[in-house]
Amino acid sequence: MTLAELKRGQRGVIIDVSSVHIPLKLLEMGCLPGNLVELVQVAPFADPMYLNINGSHLAIRKETAIHIQIETE
Amino acid sequence: MSKQINVALIGNPNTGKTSVFNALTGLNQKVGNYPGITVEKKEGICKLPRGVRAHIIDLPGTYSLNASSLDENVVIELLLNKNDKDFPDVAVVVSDVENLKRNLLLFTQIKDLEIPTILVINMSDRMDYKGISLDIPYLEEQLETKIALISTRKKMGIAGLKDLITNYKELSTNPCLNASSIDEEYFNNLRKAFPNQLLYKLWLVITQDVNFGKTDRKAINDVSNFKTKSENDLKRLQQKETIKRYQFINNTLKKGQTIDLNTAKDLRIKLDRILTHKVWGYLIFGIILLTIFQAIYDWSSVPMDFIDSAFASLSEWTKSVLPTGAFTNLIAEGIIPGLGGIVIFIPQIAFLFLFISILEETGYMSRVVFLMDRIMRRFGLSGKSVVPLISGTACAIPAIMATRNIESWKERLITILVTPFTTCSARLPVYLIIIALVIPEGRFFGLSYQALTLMLLYLIGFGAAIVSAWILNKILKIKSRTFFVVEMPNYKLPLFKNVALTVLEKTKSFIFGAGKIILAISIILWFLASYGPGEKFNNAEEIVTEQYANQDLSEDDLQQKIASYKLEHSFIGITGRAIEPAIRPLGYDWKIGIAIVSSFAAREVFVGTLATIYSVGSDEEETIKNRMAGEVNPILGGPLFNFASGISLLLFYAFAMQCMSTLAIVKRETNSWKWPMYQLVIMSAFAYIVALAAFQILK
Numbered sequence: 163m164t165l166a167e168l169k170r171g172q173r174g175v176i177i178d179v180s181s182v183h184i185p186l187k188l189l190e191m192g193c194l195p196g197n198l199v200e201l202v203q204v205a206p207f208a209d210p211m212y213l214n215i216n217g218s219h220l221a222i223r224k225e226t227a228i229h230i231q232i233e234t235e
Numbered sequence: 236m237s238k239q240i241n242v243a244l245i246g247n248p249n250t251g252k253t254s255v256f257n258a259l260t261g262l263n264q265k266v267g268n269y270p271g272i273t274v275e276k277k278e279g280i281c282k283l284p285r286g287v288r289a290h291i292i293d294l295p296g297t298y299s300l301n302a303s304s305l306d307e308n309v310v311i312e313l314l315l316n317k318n319d320k321d322f323p324d325v326a327v328v329v330s331d332v333e334n335l336k337r338n339l340l341l342f343t344q345i346k347d348l349e350i351p352t353i354l355v356i357n358m359s360d361r362m363d364y365k366g367i368s369l370d371i372p373y374l375e376e377q378l379e380t381k382i383a384l385i386s387t388r389k390k391m392g393i394a395g396l397k398d399l400i401t402n403y404k405e406l407s408t409n410p411c412l413n414a415s416s417i418d419e420e421y422f423n424n425l426r427k428a429f430p431n432q433l434l435y436k437l438w439l440v441i442t443q444d445v446n447f448g449k450t451d452r453k454a455i456n457d458v459s460n461f462k463t464k465s466e467n468d469l470k471r472l473q474q475k476e477t478i479k480r481y482q483f484i485n486n487t488l489k490k491g492q493t494i495d496l497n498t499a500k501d502l503r504i505k506l507d508r509i510l511t512h513k514v515w516g517y518l519i520f521g522i523i524l525l526t527i528f529q530a531i532y533d534w535s536s537v538p539m540d541f542i543d544s545a546f547a548s549l550s551e552w553t554k555s556v557l558p559t560g561a562f563t564n565l566i567a568e569g570i571i572p573g574l575g576g577i578v579i580f581i582p583q584i585a586f587l588f589l590f591i592s593i594l595e596e597t598g599y600m601s602r603v604v605f606l607m608d609r610i611m612r613r614f615g616l617s618g619k620s621v622v623p624l625i626s627g628t629a630c631a632i633p634a635i636m637a638t639r640n641i642e643s644w645k646e647r648l649i650t651i652l653v654t655p656f657t658t659c660s661a662r663l664p665v666y667l668i669i670i671a672l673v674i675p676e677g678r679f680f681g682l683s684y685q686a687l688t689l690m691l692l693y694l695i696g697f698g699a700a701i702v703s704a705w706i707l708n709k710i711l712k713i714k715s716r717t718f719f720v721v722e723m724p725n726y727k728l729p730l731f732k733n734v735a736l737t738v739l740e741k742t743k744s745f746i747f748g749a750g751k752i753i754l755a756i757s758i759i760l761w762f763l764a765s766y767g768p769g770e771k772f773n774n775a776e777e778i779v780t781e782q783y784a785n786q787d788l789s790e791d792d793l794q795q796k797i798a799s800y801k802l803e804h805s806f807i808g809i810t811g812r813a814i815e816p817a818i819r820p821l822g823y824d825w826k827i828g829i830a831i832v833s834s835f836a837a838r839e840v841f842v843g844t845l846a847t848i849y850s851v852g853s854d855e856e857e858t859i860k861n862r863m864a865g866e867v868n869p870i871l872g873g874p875l876f877n878f879a880s881g882i883s884l885l886l887f888y889a890f891a892m893q894c895m896s897t898l899a900i901v902k903r904e905t906n907s908w909k910w911p912m913y914q915l916v917i918m919s920a921f922a923y924i925v926a927l928a929a930f931q932i933l934k
Contacts, residue, residue, distance in 0.1 A: 181474050182467070185642070185718050189477050190299045192337055202504075202723075203511045203605075210608045210618065212511065212723060218337050219503075219723040221605045226718050 166227040168201045174232035183229040192216035239288045246329035247338050248296035249724035251357045254387035255329050256293040274309050283401045300344040304639045325351045325403035332358050339484045343411035347435040351406035353399050360386040366495035374491040379407040417476045516606050527590045528690050535582035546575030573757025576843025577750045584660045585742050587629045592737040596729035604721050614701050615708025617641050620650040627657035631897045644715040649707045655897050656700040658693045661839040665888050673881030695889050753843050756833050760847045767805035775801045822880030822930040834893045879933035883926040891922035
């Protein structure tokens with residue numbers, strides 16, 4: 163499943179990021195395969211998404227989240 | 236000469252880097268610009284033990300050396316250029332104890348440049364609270380550096396950091412990551428082509444397209460006989476590099492850091508549950524904005540009235556003390572009222588910057604970005620556009636510079652184009668004086684009519700920005716890849732020192748920046764208003780005396796008539812009369828016309844200009860406001876500043892693009908004159924039409 167499908171409060175592990183669609187900056191902030199991700203909060207219409215990735219708190223748009231593959235625990 | 240060393244402060248945003256800078260330098264700091272670009276350059280001096288002086292430069296916050304904005308470019312260009320006079324003898328990487336893992340990425344990159352690097356772990360007072368414990372000796376050994384565990388909030392560890400800086404020569408310059416391990420073959424070829432250069436530096440030059448010395452990207456590609464990689468291949472390698480760095484960091488922290496989640500408490504979760512809530516979040520944001528505007532209006536009115544009357548008395552006093560003559564008049568009628576027109580802004584500007592810096596310091600601004608992104612996107616903007624639009628209420632110039640972190644060019648351009656509609660602090664004095672003249676006192680549900688009018692003007696400004704953004708989004712055909720990442724920092728109580736220094740610095744730069752223009756214009760206006768060509772000006776006294784010979788006028792009234800006759804036939808009067816036909820349908824006389832024309836240099840000139848024009852030839856001690864209230868409309872009779880002309884003026888100032896500095900910044904940020912010229916023509920034409928309609932309907 164992709165990160166965009168995660169529910170609020172749910173956790174998962176990143177298994178793949180599409181390097182073409184994902185900016186380097188996001189990778190540098192910890193969005194890398196193997197790292198834990200948790201959906202902290204969503205804005206109305208579930209977009210943008212407020213995430214805790216590997217201890218880093220950041221918000222990204224849904225259109226970016228669909229390019230990140232995850233696996234729920 | 237005492238010994239001086241260069242120290243560069245580097246760190247991710249939100250790590251308290253500026254607090255460290257403030258703690259080291261105190262008031263020994265100055266803010267300027269990097270030559271040729273509008274990135275803020277903060278530097279200061281810190282006295283170290285044994286008579287060593289450290290020249291400290293606070294570099295823009297960045298997450299890595301892979302720069303994606305102008306600000307971040309500054310960091311990498313300095314670190315790659317050994318010949319720069321600011322090239323650091325020692326780099327101090329500031330990290331936040333709660334985000335150590337991510338912060339260390341930048342640390343490993345800096346260390347790989349073989350610059351002596353100290354690691355500062357800030358906010359160490361929060362370790363117990365978060366259940367974090369660190370094995371400092373182990374971390375120092377693994378990272379081959381010295382670590383300063385500090386807390387700028389509790390003022391701990393600063394002396395230790397100063398000692399480490401003093402002894403920087405003892406630091407190891409071994410790299411953290413062997414660059415060759417990213418791609419053996421590629422890097423071996425690189426080494427053969429450039430045997431004397433640091434591999435990691437070459438790699439940065441290849442991926443960043445920045446210059447250092449004579450070696451730029453093109454030179455590398457020309458000289459080297461190995462296959463140049465495609466953009467996508469390079470990106471893949473950068474990704475591999477990042478993964479390798481994190482592997483190293485994870486291994487280091489596995490033993491060096493333990494986090495006990497059971498003792499960790501988290502205020503963030505509780506606050507975020509409310510502040511980013513679908514309903515409460517927006518409601519709280521609305522209340523915060525409302526409070527800010529009411530506060531600015533209420534709190535600053537007392538000091539402003541005081542300043543206004545103080546300058547009127549000062550002018551009067553100067554006249555009574557100095558001998559009569561042109562020089563005294565220049566000071567009392569030109570320079571002092573002009574200066575008064577600058578000083579009077581200080582209370583509001585200080586309050587505005589105070590609120591904005593508190594919103595930034597607490598971490599709340601990021602929550603607003605998160606809440607507003609979806610809504611702003613409908614208008615072709617980004618959630619990050621909220622920050623420029625809000626800081627635009629202070630000044631459009633820093634606001635336009637704050638658009639740099641918007642990743643999509645289209646969203647960024649639209650934000651730049653619409654930001655000048657937001658009510659900047661330069662409009663405030665114009666609004667305040669006109670509101671005081673034409674809006675009646677009285678209260679509505681505890682809010683004064685005058686405060687509500689001001690609030691409405693702010694809303695009109697935002698409304699104009701949003702609507703024009705929506706139109707621009709439909710018209711502009713720019714394809715740009717959008718992506719959006721915003722860090723949600725921890726909530727923090729703002730540090731008094733940081734807030735105070737920001738307010739002081741911003742107010743100072745506004746007063747001196749705008750002050751120079753206002754002062755120059757005041758002096759020019761005084762000359763133009765005090766001298767005139769031809770018979771009519773020179774013989775004003777005889778002409779007027781003759782004209783009123785039959786009427787029984789008191790000496791005072793006669794002097795008044797002579798003064799205003801002189802003003803009408805001075806250089807400024809002649810110019811004003813020439814443009815009067817264009818502005819008369821808006822309800823203005825030629826004096827307001829002059830004020831509007833000079834406002835195109837900067838809006839805040841309006842009040843100062845009227846103050847200068849009205850005080851020329853007037854002997855009485857009077858405040859600007861009283862003089863304006865006394866003006867009579869020469870054609871319609873009645874007060875010149877009445878409800879219709881007042882509203883018309885307010886609307887004109889709300890929409891017109893009257894700020895040369897903003898146009899210059901837009902030119903610089905968009906790299907073309909096309910966009911600022913569009914802004915100037917379209918906004919001002921629109922302002923004229925709206926003001927015309929308002930006056931014709933209301934009169």
